[in-house]
Amino acid sequence: MLKTLEPTQETFQQFEKKYKALADAKRLEILHLVQKHSSVCVCDLAEMIDMPQSKLSYHLKLLLEAGYLTVKKKGTWNYYSIHDEELNNVLSPELCCLFRNEDKC
Amino acid sequence: MLKTLEPTQETFQQFEKKYKALADAKRLEILHLVQKHSSVCVCDLAEMIDMPQSKLSYHLKLLLEAGYLTVKKKGTWNYYSIHDEELNNVLSPELCCLFRNEDKC
DNA sequence: TTTATATATCAAAAAAAATTGATATATAGA
DNA sequence: TCTATATATCAATTTTTTTTGATATATAAA
Numbered sequence: 001m002l003k004t005l006e007p008t009q010e011t012f013q014q015f016e017k018k019y020k021a022l023a024d025a026k027r028l029e030i031l032h033l034v035q036k037h038s039s040v041c042v043c044d045l046a047e048m049i050d051m052p053q054s055k056l057s058y059h060l061k062l063l064l065e066a067g068y069l070t071v072k073k074k075g076t077w078n079y080y081s082i083h084d085e086e087l088n089n090v091l092s093p094e095l096c097c098l099f100r101n102e103d104k105c
Numbered sequence: 106m107l108k109t110l111e112p113t114q115e116t117f118q119q120f121e122k123k124y125k126a127l128a129d130a131k132r133l134e135i136l137h138l139v140q141k142h143s144s145v146c147v148c149d150l151a152e153m154i155d156m157p158q159s160k161l162s163y164h165l166k167l168l169l170e171a172g173y174l175t176v177k178k179k180g181t182w183n184y185y186s187i188h189d190e191e192l193n194n195v196l197s198p199e200l201c202c203l204f205r206n207e208d209k210c
Numbered sequence: 211t212t213t214a215t216a217t218a219t220c221a222a223a224a225a226a227a228a229t230t231g232a233t234a235t236a237t238a239g240a
Numbered sequence: 241t242c243t244a245t246a247t248a249t250c251a252a253t254t255t256t257t258t259t260t261g262a263t264a265t266a267t268a269a270a
Contacts, residue, residue, distance in 0.1 A: 025117035
């Protein structure tokens with residue numbers, strides 16, 4: 001059908017969560033760094049961004065819960081990567097360039 | 106030049122502000138309602154969204170400062186409208202449909 | 211001029227989010 | 241097995257954001 005459905009309260013709440021995760025300079029920097037390195041473990045990232053580990057883990061958790069990151073465990077290390085589809089759903093194409101490597105950028 | 110510039114701390118802070126403004130279900134609803142009505146005054150909007158006027162003015166201020174809205178004064182009334190360009194800069198095309206009327210939606 | 215209405219803003223209180231330091235768990239390597 | 245490292249999580253504190261009710265300002269209408 002062609003008709004646009006009226007967004008519900010729930011819709012707005014879902015986007016609130018998505019945007020809240022992006023509403024922090026440090027988390028945006030984290031996303032950018034993760035993108036740049038494709039896959040990074042917490043300790044390396046903590047060094048790059050100069051942030052205490054527990055703090056970083058907190059921010060990673062928010063980004064993860066919002067769907068912007070994925071994790072893979074390797075031994076004691078947790079490697080984080082960008083979840084492109086989720087980011088693309090939310091960000092304008094111009095902004096995606098900040099968080100993805102694309103030919104067109 | 107073709108090379109992508111590294112984003113600075115300042116860049117991330119600017120986007121933090123942009124996303125913060127969107128990181129609230131009520132503000133998203135406000136944006137949607139303003140879009141739907143093209144141009145609305147505070148008192149009408151307050152009724153539509155069932156929100157005390159001072160609270161609404163607070164949220165309108167944040168959206169205005171983030172650049173997503175414009176105001177026009179007519180007598181005692183302040184009419185708010187969507188600032189499309191700003192929204193488009195930040196939102197994915199799919200999301201813009203929530204806040205704009207477009208042929209393709 | 212007086213009265214009523216629309217709006218923004220302010221200060222105080224409440225609520226939510228972020229930071230910190232400590233600790234628990236799991237794994238790798240000696 | 242023992243030790244060291246990577247990570248997540250927790251409780252307490254601090255910071256930021258939101259809400260509330262009151263008030264000031266401006267305009268319109270009587």
